Amino acid sequence: MVDALQGFLQGLFGPVFPLVWTLLKIVLIIAPLLLAVAYLTFWERKIIGWMQVRIGPNRVGPWGLIQPIADGLKLLLKEVVIPTGCDKSVFLLAPMFAFAPALAAWAVIPFNDTLVLANVNASLLYIMSITSIGVYGIILSGWASNSKYAFLGGMRSAAQMISYEVAMGLALVVVLMVSNSLNLGDIVRGQGQGYFADRGLGFLSWNWLPLLPMFVVYLVSIVAETNRAPFDLAEGESEIVGFHVEYSGMAFAVFFLAEYANMILVSTLTSILFLGGWLSPVGFLPDGILWLFVKISAILFIFLWIRATFPRYRYDQVMRLGWKVFIPLCLIWLVVVGCWMMSPLNIWK
Amino acid sequence: MEFRTFVFYFLAAILVVAGLRVITSRNPVHAALYLVLAFFTASGIWMLLQAEFLAIALVLIYVGAVMVLFLFVVMMLDINLDRLREGFWSYLPLGSIIALLMVAEMGLVLGGNYLGLFEVEVPQTSADHSNVQAVGRLLFTDYVYPFELASVILLVGIVAAVALTQRERRQSKAVSPSQQVFVKARDRYRVLQMPAEKKD
Numbered sequence: 001m002v003d004a005l006q007g008f009l010q011g012l013f014g015p016v017f018p019l020v021w022t023l024l025k026i027v028l029i030i031a032p033l034l035l036a037v038a039y040l041t042f043w044e045r046k047i048i049g050w051m052q053v054r055i056g057p058n059r060v061g062p063w064g065l066i067q068p069i070a071d072g073l074k075l076l077l078k079e080v081v082i083p084t085g086c087d088k089s090v091f092l093l094a095p096m097f098a099f100a101p102a103l104a105a106w107a108v109i110p111f112n113d114t115l116v117l118a119n120v121n122a123s124l125l126y127i128m129s130i131t132s133i134g135v136y137g138i139i140l141s142g143w144a145s146n147s148k149y150a151f152l153g154g155m156r157s158a159a160q161m162i163s164y165e166v167a168m169g170l171a172l173v174v175v176l177m178v179s180n181s182l183n184l185g186d187i188v189r190g191q192g193q194g195y196f197a198d199r200g201l202g203f204l205s206w207n208w209l210p211l212l213p214m215f216v217v218y219l220v221s222i223v224a225e226t227n228r229a230p231f232d233l234a235e236g237e238s239e240i241v242g243f244h245v246e247y248s249g250m251a252f253a254v255f256f257l258a259e260y261a262n263m264i265l266v267s268t269l270t271s272i273l274f275l276g277g278w279l280s281p282v283g284f285l286p287d288g289i290l291w292l293f294v295k296i297s298a299i300l301f302i303f304l305w306i307r308a309t310f311p312r313y314r315y316d317q318v319m320r321l322g323w324k325v326f327i328p329l330c331l332i333w334l335v336v337v338g339c340w341m342m343s344p345l346n347i348w349k
Numbered sequence: 350m351e352f353r354t355f356v357f358y359f360l361a362a363i364l365v366v367a368g369l370r371v372i373t374s375r376n377p378v379h380a381a382l383y384l385v386l387a388f389f390t391a392s393g394i395w396m397l398l399q400a401e402f403l404a405i406a407l408v409l410i411y412v413g414a415v416m417v418l419f420l421f422v423v424m425m426l427d428i429n430l431d432r433l434r435e436g437f438w439s440y441l442p443l444g445s446i447i448a449l450l451m452v453a454e455m456g457l458v459l460g461g462n463y464l465g466l467f468e469v470e471v472p473q474t475s476a477d478h479s480n481v482q483a484v485g486r487l488l489f490t491d492y493v494y495p496f497e498l499a500s501v502i503l504l505v506g507i508v509a510a511v512a513l514t515q516r517e518r519r520q521s522k523a524v525s526p527s528q529q530v531f532v533k534a535r536d537r538y539r540v541l542q543m544p545a546e547k548k549d
Contacts, residue, residue: 087376090378090379090382120401121401121479121481122401122402122405122479122480122481125405125406125409125481126405128409128413129405129409129412129413132408132409132412132414133408133412133413135413136385136420139417139420139424140382140420143420143424151424158417158421162414162417165413182479316523
């Protein structure tokens, strides 16, 4: 069927066919992603509701399922207020800076052995560099709002994001050391072999077990990196004023879209780097894209679970955890894994 | 025109405009943002040369880290543009000499093909060849001493930056969280027994 469609489009567009085909593939990734972002907000409210013995949204549509659409419509209809004295172009550019990297990173995510938009060699590096641009959205929105509260909030969360990026980067270095590749597909394939994988217990061969400290560091760092509770000092909706205090309507909503899109992205990355991507946990079940979705959903659930149960960190505690606990831990584990790989006990051959 | 050439000229045009705006825009934050655009476009041009590692590293380090800290500083500065522009004409001769020197140096390097300066041929790589691996192998074999030297210099820079900015405050009110959790209620308050006062 795919071949027939490809042939039909080739006849229709002629020389510009490759461009059209790539655009089509991009749409096929982005559209479900945006839908997932919308329903992640709904799922979050439901889960937090259940954990607090409430019902959660249940008014709009059957079981409240139309709620995210209604929320989006409401935000679209609201006025985007542009404060006086702000830098208008930068003010409007900032939400795009926050959102675009979260979408662009999906170009190199492998969904299964063959299903990937761009199979590039340095895909992990690409993801690290693209996601590091997201921080501009936060600083620029803080500065362009021409408000001291927004400015301080922007500084606060930018500093937090940069700090945790270091720990995340070091954890990734350990993963690529044992995988001997920067290609996300190869990293997953590398997890599919080993002592346990040969005996049908694939989930014990994934990177999370031999690199357990890095897995924990990464899991906590992605929560801090996406500015989620208990590290949500960027927003703290009701208590501290954050970088998007001057934004309203859809401009404000784009920041939240970016946050949820980033959550899905980092969950996908964790599944690929530490939890074996599309690989099946046990030998008698086939590998497939479904496993990737199950793993992503499980990590997203952990995000929501943490938010519903933990109290917020204080700012100095956040910084202390990042700089004085995670970074030294990562550096030590880097040396440990390096020595491990050079010793006869090396399991990653 | 080949598509590749078109992409090159497209990126080059953006790069030149962005570079010009860096030095001409009145607002320092805008200048920094144009510099970000210039880095990003330059990385695109490097990508055209199949130098994917260098291109991505440029975005990761310069756009993702250096320029963020740059913006931090620039945003907090209180810059008076009129005072900056004072003495433009008196600095002009010195500035133009430096500019000429830089143009001459760049001309020498860029014209290296004609002047026969290159000792090594520019390697032609295939698409499936891993750039990162090649760079890593060279860094840790042929260029290991310069590489280690550079890292030591960077380390000295880090230590110096910390040493220069660290200031001990005597009356610091910061509390250690590890001590905090061991606090008992009786450390915090005392109940005093006082004789009741008589009402007169």
